[in-house]
Amino acid sequence: MTSSSQHPSDPDANPQAGNRFRSGWAIFVDAIRGRGGPATEGPLTTSILILAIPMVLEMVMESIFAVVDIFFVSRLGDESVAAVGLTESLMTLVYTVAMGLSIGLTATVARRVGEDDPEAAGAATVQGMLLGAAIALVLGVVGAWQADNLLRLMGATEEVVAVGGGYARTLLGFNGVILMLFLLNAAFRGAGDAAIAMRVLWFANGLNIVLDPLLIFGVGPFPELGVTGAAVATTIGRGSAVLVQIYTLFRLSHRLRITMSHFRVRLAVIWRLIKLSATGTFQIFIGMASWVGLVRVIADFGPEALAGYTVAIRIVLFALLPAWGLSNAAATMVGQNMGAGKPDRAERAVWQASMMSFAFLGTTGLIFLVFAPQLVALFGIDAISARYAEHGLRIVAGGFFFYGHGMTLSAAFNGAGDAWTPTWLNLICFWAWEVPLAWVLAYPLGFGPQGVFTAIAVAYTTLAILSAVLFRRGKWKLQEV
16 A cells, blocks of 8 residues: 555645644644734634634633632631622622723724724723722722621621621622733733633632632631632732732833823713723623523523523623634724724624634534533533533523624624624613513513523524624724724
């Protein structure tokens, strides 16, 4: 037999396949190392992947941290778990503000970098820091002072308050490290330094995971702080990461640099950030609050239905992580290319990112449809809850082909500085459409919990269609930032 009869899957026997593999691996390595070129030049696919890959890995680490954190706390008993859950509900306000401010800062920094104005990009970053610090101070003082009463307001028993008061007080009092971490990573992403944002978050959450058991259980020389130790670990991890971010901005970053001269208050810049961020914050709040509305609808069907809903949605949200990464990449591509005077490249980048998300989520949806029972079984819930979760997962997955379009196009509007369009879309699709539809399908029409899952699929499909129509009109190209 001659040497030409090699297995077709061998890269040496298929040079084109081998070249594609090597090219894909090179893009992956460049993305991790932050070595990609400017988002305003070069092949669109490469530019999108260089930004998206670190963003996806950043979010994966955040999900791992959430699982590990509750794993250790669950060893302390139901009161500790309840304290964490109620405090996380209170922290929703902090996360909403942080994500809203991030929308404004990412759009502003991306536009300035695209305009090749590093001085203005650095100034915008610092003004975002000052604005975030002022908000964090107010939230921190009120939160630390009223932590116990806020837990009671959320329905905590006195046992939960006794166990979790320190946890809530620590997280609320030091909310500034969370705000700053979100804001500075948003600035890095806007500048195209997604790899730095990824490394910083991996460092923060990695340190947190290591410190969690040491401070919760008092291992070796560390004090035994119980559930409060989880909050201390989070604060130390994220606080250390913020110090790394600031050092990087002063010394190491090539695309985004700040100096002490930037710390002069610039009211005009702050006001522009406030206008963008206020709309972005409202937009995030609408999305988060809609999930609360859905939980309220499904809760009346009993704990089994609620448990099934919780498991199904957790699986769905984890699967959406890559789509979020592509959405954030699209926002940066739009901002920088608009700043560089290349609106056509910005538009093509969004559609390409949208199709990449379509391909990934469509494939994931098919996997969920086939393997829903196996995926749900990983969570060890009872048979009745598992049946609800399986049905819900399959219903929601049926619309996965459309979800990526809606997510990417919404982020693109934000990247262009047009935060009002996705805000109105969220308000219409989630509050005027999704929640009422869930109630009608669940109760008057008698579909029960399956009606809630159907409403989710219908609402996100509606969002994708309306977003595409408005994006094609192109008014976002006229937005000033």
